[in-house]
Amino acid sequence: MALKSFDELFKLDLTDEVAKRPVKKNSNLTLDYLEWANCIKLLHENGAETVKYGMNKNENNYPCFFNHNGEAPFVSVWVEIDGERYEEDYPVVNGIYVVNQPNQLDINKAKQRGFVKAVAINTGLGLGLWIKEEQVLNNDKEVQKEMNKDEGKSLNDQITKLFAQSLQKVGTKEHLYDMLQSSKDEVSKLYRSNDHSAKKILIGQLEVILNDNVNE
Structure with a gap:
Protein backbone atom coordinates (compact mmCIF):
# COMPACT_ATOMS: atom_id res chain seq x y z
CA MET A 1 0.00 0.00 0.00
CA ASP A 140 0.28 37.26 19.55
CA LYS A 141 1.64 40.58 20.87
CA GLU A 142 3.20 39.09 24.00
CA VAL A 143 5.00 36.43 21.99
CA GLN A 144 6.26 39.02 19.52
CA LYS A 145 7.51 41.19 22.39
CA GLU A 146 9.37 38.25 23.91
CA MET A 147 10.88 37.22 20.58
CA ASN A 148 11.99 40.79 19.98
CA LYS A 149 13.60 40.87 23.42
CA ASP A 150 15.42 37.59 22.76
CA GLU A 151 16.70 38.83 19.39
CA GLY A 152 17.91 42.04 21.03
CA LYS A 153 19.97 40.09 23.55
CA SER A 154 21.44 37.97 20.77
CA LEU A 155 22.42 41.06 18.77
CA ASN A 156 24.00 42.68 21.84
CA ASP A 157 26.01 39.51 22.47
CA GLN A 158 27.26 39.61 18.87
CA ILE A 159 28.23 43.28 19.19
CA THR A 160 30.14 42.60 22.42
CA LYS A 161 32.03 39.69 20.90
CA LEU A 162 32.84 41.40 17.58
CA PHE A 163 33.80 44.68 19.26
CA ALA A 164 36.33 42.87 21.47
CA GLN A 165 37.77 40.98 18.49
CA SER A 166 37.97 44.16 16.40
CA LEU A 167 39.64 46.02 19.24
CA GLN A 168 42.36 43.38 19.36
CA LYS A 169 42.92 43.87 15.62
CA VAL A 170 43.04 47.69 15.47
CA GLY A 171 44.74 48.35 18.80
CA THR A 172 42.81 51.21 20.42
CA LYS A 173 39.18 52.11 21.06
CA GLU A 174 39.73 55.56 19.55
CA HIS A 175 40.90 54.02 16.28
CA LEU A 176 38.02 51.55 16.28
CA TYR A 177 35.40 54.25 16.89
CA ASP A 178 36.96 56.31 14.07
CA MET A 179 36.68 53.34 11.72
CA LEU A 180 33.03 52.92 12.74
CA GLN A 181 32.47 56.67 12.32
CA SER A 182 30.87 56.60 15.73
CA SER A 183 31.62 57.27 19.40
CA LYS A 184 31.51 55.44 22.71
CA ASP A 185 28.30 57.24 23.69
CA GLU A 186 26.58 56.43 20.38
CA VAL A 187 27.51 52.74 20.55
CA SER A 188 26.40 52.55 24.20
CA LYS A 189 23.10 54.21 23.33
CA LEU A 190 22.55 51.80 20.44
CA TYR A 191 23.40 48.85 22.71
CA ARG A 192 20.60 49.87 25.10
CA SER A 193 18.09 50.59 22.33
CA ASN A 194 15.58 48.38 20.53
CA ASP A 195 16.83 49.43 17.09
CA HIS A 196 17.64 45.99 15.72
CA SER A 197 18.28 47.26 12.19
CA ALA A 198 20.97 49.66 13.40
CA LYS A 199 22.52 46.93 15.53
CA LYS A 200 22.74 44.65 12.50
CA ILE A 201 24.45 47.45 10.56
CA LEU A 202 27.01 47.85 13.35
CA ILE A 203 27.59 44.09 13.38
CA GLY A 204 28.19 44.23 9.63
CA GLN A 205 30.70 47.09 10.06
CA LEU A 206 32.59 45.16 12.74
CA GLU A 207 32.71 42.07 10.54
CA VAL A 208 34.15 44.12 7.67
CA ILE A 209 36.83 45.54 9.98
CA LEU A 210 37.71 42.04 11.17
CA ASN A 211 37.89 40.64 7.64
CA ASP A 212 39.95 43.56 6.35
CA ASN A 213 42.42 43.18 9.17
CA VAL A 214 42.58 39.41 8.80
CA ASN A 215 43.38 39.70 5.11
CA GLU A 216 46.05 42.36 5.45
Whole structure:
Protein backbone atom coordinates (compact mmCIF):
# COMPACT_ATOMS: atom_id res chain seq x y z
CA MET A 1 0.00 0.00 0.00
CA ALA A 2 1.43 3.36 -1.05
CA LEU A 3 1.55 6.37 1.23
CA LYS A 4 -1.63 8.41 1.01
CA SER A 5 -1.64 11.60 -1.02
CA PHE A 6 -0.52 15.00 0.31
CA ASP A 7 -4.13 16.21 0.42
CA GLU A 8 -5.33 13.14 2.33
CA LEU A 9 -2.55 13.41 4.91
CA PHE A 10 -3.05 17.16 5.28
CA LYS A 11 -6.73 16.62 6.10
CA LEU A 12 -6.06 13.77 8.55
CA ASP A 13 -7.71 14.34 11.95
CA LEU A 14 -4.89 14.58 14.50
CA THR A 15 -7.03 15.52 17.50
CA ASP A 16 -6.10 12.40 19.47
CA GLU A 17 -2.46 12.40 18.36
CA VAL A 18 -1.16 15.84 19.34
CA ALA A 19 0.47 17.07 22.55
CA LYS A 20 0.68 20.64 23.84
CA ARG A 21 3.59 22.88 24.75
CA PRO A 22 3.75 26.49 26.02
CA VAL A 23 5.04 29.02 23.49
CA LYS A 24 7.24 30.71 26.10
CA LYS A 25 8.20 30.63 29.74
CA ASN A 26 5.33 30.92 32.23
CA SER A 27 2.78 31.26 29.41
CA ASN A 28 -0.76 29.92 29.36
CA LEU A 29 -0.68 30.09 25.57
CA THR A 30 0.04 26.64 24.16
CA LEU A 31 0.57 25.11 20.73
CA ASP A 32 -0.45 21.70 19.45
CA TYR A 33 2.43 19.63 18.12
CA LEU A 34 2.98 16.14 16.77
CA GLU A 35 5.64 14.12 18.57
CA TRP A 36 8.19 12.31 16.42
CA ALA A 37 7.06 8.83 17.54
CA ASN A 38 3.42 9.55 16.69
CA CYS A 39 4.55 10.95 13.36
CA ILE A 40 6.29 7.67 12.48
CA LYS A 41 3.27 5.67 13.66
CA LEU A 42 0.88 7.73 11.54
CA LEU A 43 3.08 7.40 8.47
CA HIS A 44 2.99 3.63 8.74
CA GLU A 45 -0.75 3.61 9.46
CA ASN A 46 -1.31 5.63 6.30
CA GLY A 47 0.69 3.59 3.84
CA ALA A 48 4.41 4.06 4.45
CA GLU A 49 6.47 0.88 4.35
CA THR A 50 9.81 2.25 5.58
CA VAL A 51 10.60 5.46 7.48
CA LYS A 52 14.16 6.48 8.33
CA TYR A 53 15.71 9.72 9.49
CA GLY A 54 19.04 11.02 10.69
CA MET A 55 21.32 14.04 10.79
CA ASN A 56 23.91 15.53 8.49
CA LYS A 57 27.27 16.35 10.16
CA ASN A 58 29.39 19.48 9.97
CA GLU A 59 33.07 19.60 8.97
CA ASN A 60 34.00 18.40 12.46
CA ASN A 61 31.65 15.40 12.19
CA TYR A 62 29.33 17.01 14.74
CA PRO A 63 25.53 17.06 14.20
CA CYS A 64 25.08 20.81 14.70
CA PHE A 65 25.86 23.80 12.50
CA PHE A 66 26.56 27.45 13.42
CA ASN A 67 26.92 30.74 11.54
CA HIS A 68 30.35 32.29 10.91
CA ASN A 69 30.29 33.84 14.39
CA GLY A 70 29.70 30.49 16.07
CA GLU A 71 26.09 31.40 16.83
CA ALA A 72 22.54 30.66 15.59
CA PRO A 73 22.80 26.85 15.96
CA PHE A 74 20.73 24.59 13.73
CA VAL A 75 20.58 20.94 12.73
CA SER A 76 20.28 19.48 9.25
CA VAL A 77 17.90 16.53 9.21
CA TRP A 78 17.36 13.98 6.44
CA VAL A 79 14.21 11.88 6.11
CA GLU A 80 13.63 8.88 3.87
CA ILE A 81 10.12 7.54 3.30
CA ASP A 82 9.81 4.55 0.99
CA GLY A 83 12.99 5.56 -0.82
CA GLU A 84 12.06 9.25 -1.17
CA ARG A 85 14.61 11.43 0.61
CA TYR A 86 13.97 14.91 2.03
CA GLU A 87 16.12 17.34 4.03
CA GLU A 88 15.23 20.14 6.43
CA ASP A 89 17.25 22.60 8.52
CA TYR A 90 15.81 23.34 11.96
CA PRO A 91 17.01 25.83 14.61
CA VAL A 92 18.04 24.65 18.06
CA VAL A 93 15.39 26.35 20.17
CA ASN A 94 13.52 25.95 23.43
CA GLY A 95 10.04 27.22 22.60
CA ILE A 96 10.68 30.62 21.04
CA TYR A 97 14.13 30.96 22.62
CA VAL A 98 17.36 30.20 20.75
CA VAL A 99 19.67 27.80 22.62
CA ASN A 100 23.04 29.45 21.99
CA GLN A 101 25.12 26.71 23.61
CA PRO A 102 23.17 23.52 22.89
CA ASN A 103 23.90 20.25 24.62
CA GLN A 104 23.15 16.80 23.23
CA LEU A 105 19.58 16.86 24.53
CA ASP A 106 18.90 20.21 22.83
CA ILE A 107 20.33 18.90 19.56
CA ASN A 108 18.28 15.71 19.76
CA LYS A 109 15.07 17.69 20.35
CA ALA A 110 15.85 19.85 17.31
CA LYS A 111 16.47 16.68 15.30
CA GLN A 112 13.06 15.31 16.24
CA ARG A 113 11.26 18.58 15.46
CA GLY A 114 13.17 18.89 12.19
CA PHE A 115 12.05 15.38 11.24
CA VAL A 116 8.39 16.18 11.98
CA LYS A 117 8.61 19.42 9.99
CA ALA A 118 10.26 17.71 7.02
CA VAL A 119 7.46 15.15 7.00
CA ALA A 120 4.82 17.89 7.20
CA ILE A 121 6.26 19.95 4.34
CA ASN A 122 6.78 17.02 2.00
CA THR A 123 3.83 14.73 2.79
CA GLY A 124 1.19 17.05 4.31
CA LEU A 125 1.02 15.08 7.57
CA GLY A 126 0.73 17.62 10.39
CA LEU A 127 1.27 20.62 8.13
CA GLY A 128 -1.86 22.28 9.49
CA LEU A 129 -0.24 22.36 12.95
CA TRP A 130 2.74 24.28 11.58
CA ILE A 131 0.47 26.74 9.78
CA LYS A 132 -1.44 27.36 13.01
CA GLU A 133 1.84 27.82 14.90
CA GLU A 134 3.03 30.45 12.45
CA GLN A 135 -0.24 32.33 12.83
CA VAL A 136 0.00 32.31 16.63
CA LEU A 137 3.63 33.42 16.71
CA ASN A 138 3.01 36.20 14.19
CA ASN A 139 -0.17 37.56 15.77
CA ASP A 140 0.28 37.26 19.55
CA LYS A 141 1.64 40.58 20.87
CA GLU A 142 3.20 39.09 24.00
CA VAL A 143 5.00 36.43 21.99
CA GLN A 144 6.26 39.02 19.52
CA LYS A 145 7.51 41.19 22.39
CA GLU A 146 9.37 38.25 23.91
CA MET A 147 10.88 37.22 20.58
CA ASN A 148 11.99 40.79 19.98
CA LYS A 149 13.60 40.87 23.42
CA ASP A 150 15.42 37.59 22.76
CA GLU A 151 16.70 38.83 19.39
CA GLY A 152 17.91 42.04 21.03
CA LYS A 153 19.97 40.09 23.55
CA SER A 154 21.44 37.97 20.77
CA LEU A 155 22.42 41.06 18.77
CA ASN A 156 24.00 42.68 21.84
CA ASP A 157 26.01 39.51 22.47
CA GLN A 158 27.26 39.61 18.87
CA ILE A 159 28.23 43.28 19.19
CA THR A 160 30.14 42.60 22.42
CA LYS A 161 32.03 39.69 20.90
CA LEU A 162 32.84 41.40 17.58
CA PHE A 163 33.80 44.68 19.26
CA ALA A 164 36.33 42.87 21.47
CA GLN A 165 37.77 40.98 18.49
CA SER A 166 37.97 44.16 16.40
CA LEU A 167 39.64 46.02 19.24
CA GLN A 168 42.36 43.38 19.36
CA LYS A 169 42.92 43.87 15.62
CA VAL A 170 43.04 47.69 15.47
CA GLY A 171 44.74 48.35 18.80
CA THR A 172 42.81 51.21 20.42
CA LYS A 173 39.18 52.11 21.06
CA GLU A 174 39.73 55.56 19.55
CA HIS A 175 40.90 54.02 16.28
CA LEU A 176 38.02 51.55 16.28
CA TYR A 177 35.40 54.25 16.89
CA ASP A 178 36.96 56.31 14.07
CA MET A 179 36.68 53.34 11.72
CA LEU A 180 33.03 52.92 12.74
CA GLN A 181 32.47 56.67 12.32
CA SER A 182 30.87 56.60 15.73
CA SER A 183 31.62 57.27 19.40
CA LYS A 184 31.51 55.44 22.71
CA ASP A 185 28.30 57.24 23.69
CA GLU A 186 26.58 56.43 20.38
CA VAL A 187 27.51 52.74 20.55
CA SER A 188 26.40 52.55 24.20
CA LYS A 189 23.10 54.21 23.33
CA LEU A 190 22.55 51.80 20.44
CA TYR A 191 23.40 48.85 22.71
CA ARG A 192 20.60 49.87 25.10
CA SER A 193 18.09 50.59 22.33
CA ASN A 194 15.58 48.38 20.53
CA ASP A 195 16.83 49.43 17.09
CA HIS A 196 17.64 45.99 15.72
CA SER A 197 18.28 47.26 12.19
CA ALA A 198 20.97 49.66 13.40
CA LYS A 199 22.52 46.93 15.53
CA LYS A 200 22.74 44.65 12.50
CA ILE A 201 24.45 47.45 10.56
CA LEU A 202 27.01 47.85 13.35
CA ILE A 203 27.59 44.09 13.38
CA GLY A 204 28.19 44.23 9.63
CA GLN A 205 30.70 47.09 10.06
CA LEU A 206 32.59 45.16 12.74
CA GLU A 207 32.71 42.07 10.54
CA VAL A 208 34.15 44.12 7.67
CA ILE A 209 36.83 45.54 9.98
CA LEU A 210 37.71 42.04 11.17
CA ASN A 211 37.89 40.64 7.64
CA ASP A 212 39.95 43.56 6.35
CA ASN A 213 42.42 43.18 9.17
CA VAL A 214 42.58 39.41 8.80
CA ASN A 215 43.38 39.70 5.11
CA GLU A 216 46.05 42.36 5.45
